[in-house]
Amino acid sequence: MLSGLRGGAKAQRYAQNAPVNIFIRTIIVCLMLLSPLFAAPQAVAGQGVVTGVRTGVHTDKTRLVLDMTEGVEFQVFVLDKPYRVVIDLPEVAWQTRPDAQYHKGLIKGMRFGLFEAGTSRIVIDVSGPVKVHRAFVLPPKGSSKYRFVVDLVAVQSNEFRRLIATPRSKPVKKVVPSATPAQTNGSRKANAKPVIVIDAGHGGVDPGTIGVSGSHEKEVTLAVALELRKKLQRSGKYKVVMTRDRDVFVRLRRRVARGRAAKGDLFVSLHADSIRKRSVRGASVYTLSEKSSDKEAAALAAKENKADIIAGMDFGDQSKDVANILIDLAQRETMNLSATFASLVVDELASSVRVLRRSHRFAGFAVLKAPDVPSVLIEMGYLSNREDERILRSPKRRAALVSALARSIDTYFAKR
Ligand SMILES: [Zn+2]
Numbered sequence: 001m002l003s004g005l006r007g008g009a010k011a012q013r014y015a016q017n018a019p020v021n022i023f024i025r026t027i028i029v030c031l032m033l034l035s036p037l038f039a040a041p042q043a044v045a046g047q048g049v050v051t052g053v054r055t056g057v058h059t060d061k062t063r064l065v066l067d068m069t070e071g072v073e074f075q076v077f078v079l080d081k082p083y084r085v086v087i088d089l090p091e092v093a094w095q096t097r098p099d100a101q102y103h104k105g106l107i108k109g110m111r112f113g114l115f116e117a118g119t120s121r122i123v124i125d126v127s128g129p130v131k132v133h134r135a136f137v138l139p140p141k142g143s144s145k146y147r148f149v150v151d152l153v154a155v156q157s158n159e160f161r162r163l164i165a166t167p168r169s170k171p172v173k174k175v176v177p178s179a180t181p182a183q184t185n186g187s188r189k190a191n192a193k194p195v196i197v198i199d200a201g202h203g204g205v206d207p208g209t210i211g212v213s214g215s216h217e218k219e220v221t222l223a224v225a226l227e228l229r230k231k232l233q234r235s236g237k238y239k240v241v242m243t244r245d246r247d248v249f250v251r252l253r254r255r256v257a258r259g260r261a262a263k264g265d266l267f268v269s270l271h272a273d274s275i276r277k278r279s280v281r282g283a284s285v286y287t288l289s290e291k292s293s294d295k296e297a298a299a300l301a302a303k304e305n306k307a308d309i310i311a312g313m314d315f316g317d318q319s320k321d322v323a324n325i326l327i328d329l330a331q332r333e334t335m336n337l338s339a340t341f342a343s344l345v346v347d348e349l350a351s352s353v354r355v356l357r358r359s360h361r362f363a364g365f366a367v368l369k370a371p372d373v374p375s376v377l378i379e380m381g382y383l384s385n386r387e388d389e390r391i392l393r394s395p396k397r398r399a400a401l402v403s404a405l406a407r408s409i410d411t412y413f414a415k416r
Pocket of ligand 1: 217
C-alpha cells in the first residue's frame with residue numbers, strides 16, 4: 001500500500017503543512033534510514049496493526065501512544081467547532097476498540113477506524129484549543145514494537161486560530177471510485193428492475209451510537225444492510241446498490257450522491273438509536289421535512305447529522321448542495337413517495353417487530369435530502385435497551401426485521 005508514488009505524493013503534502021508536519025517528515029525520513037523494515041519491500045506493508053492505545057497526563061502535556069507493528073507515515077491537523085485533533089494514517093487494522101477510557105487530560109474522547117479505502121483516521125475530541133506539540137514514531141526497542149507518540153498541549157485561542165488557518169491539503173488521498181453505484185446515464189428502460197439503495201448508517205471512524213453492552217451501531221447497520229441486500233437480490237426483482245458494504249466511513253452527502261448516481265428508486269438508510277431511559281425500545285421510521293414532527297425527531301436528526309463531525313470532517317469545503325436543498329416541486333413529489341413507503345414500512349414492522357408509539361415521524365435528516373430519490377431513515381431499535389440490542393445483534397432474530405423490510409419494498413413496488 002505504501003508505494004513509492006504515494007510516499008512522494010505525501011511528501012508534497014507534508015511540505016505544505018505546519019512546522020510540526022515538516023518535523024514529522026524529518027522523523028520519518030530518519031526512521032526510514034535507521035530501520036531495516038522500511039528498507040524491505042513494502043508490498044505488504046500497508047496493513048500495519050495497532051495493538052494498543054494509551055493516554056497519559058503529564059504536567060505540561062497530554063500524551064497519546066499507539067503501539068504498532070510497523071512504522072507509518074501520518075498527517076495531523078486540528079479542527080474547531082468542536083475542537084478536534086485528527087490523525088490520518090495509511091489503512092491499518094485495529095486490535096483495540098475505542099471507548100470511554102480515553103477521557104484524560106485534554107482528551108475528552110476518541111474514535112478510530114477506516115476513513116476511506118487506504119486511510120485510517122483517529123479523531124480526538126479535545127477540551128479546548130490545543131496544538132500537536134510533537135508527533136513521532138519510535139522504532140522497536142526490546143520487546144516493544146513501534147510506538148507512535150502524539151503530545152498535545154493547550155494553547156491560547158489566537159495561536160489555535162493561526163494553526164487552523166495554516167493551508168492544508170485534503171486530509172485524504174484521491175477518492176477510490178466505489179464499485180457499487182451504477183453510473184448509467186439517461187432514463188432507465190421501462191422494464192428495468194427498480195434500484196434499491198441500502199445505506200448502512202455510520203462506519204469506520206464513526207461508530208454511531210454505542211449499545212448497553214458495547215455494540216456499535218455501525219456494525220448492526222452493516223449486518224442488516226448485507227442481509228437485506230442478499231434477500232432482495234435473491235428475489236431477482238431488484239438491483240441493489242450499497243452506500244457502503246464494509247466498515248468504512250462515508251460522509252453524508254456522498255451517501256446521497258451515490259443514491260442519485262445510481263438512479264435509485266428507493267433509498268433506505270438503516271440506523272439504531274440509543275436513549276438514556278433504558279426501558280424504551282422499538283423501531284421507528286423517519287422521512288425528510290423542513291419542520292420536525294416533534295422535539296425528539298429534531299434531536300435525533302441533529303444527532304445523526306453529526307456523523308461527519310464525528311469522523312473529523314472539516315466543513316470549510318461544504319458546498320450548499322445537501323445543506324440547503326430547496327424543497328421544490330420535484331422534491332415534494334419525492335417526499336410524498338417517501339411518506340407512502342414509510343407508512344408501508346411501519347405497517348410491516350408493526351406486524352413483526354416492536355415499534356414506537358408514533359412510528360412515522362419527520363425531521364431534517366441530511367442523508368434523506370436527495371431531491372429525486374424517495375428516501376426513508378429507519379431506526380431499527382434502541383441499542384440502549386438490552387432486548388433490542390440482543391435482537392439487533394443476533395442474525396437469527398434480525399431475520400424478522402429483514403423480512404419486514406423486504407415485504408414493505410415489495411408492496412411499494414407492487415402498488416406502483
Ligand atoms: Zn445512526
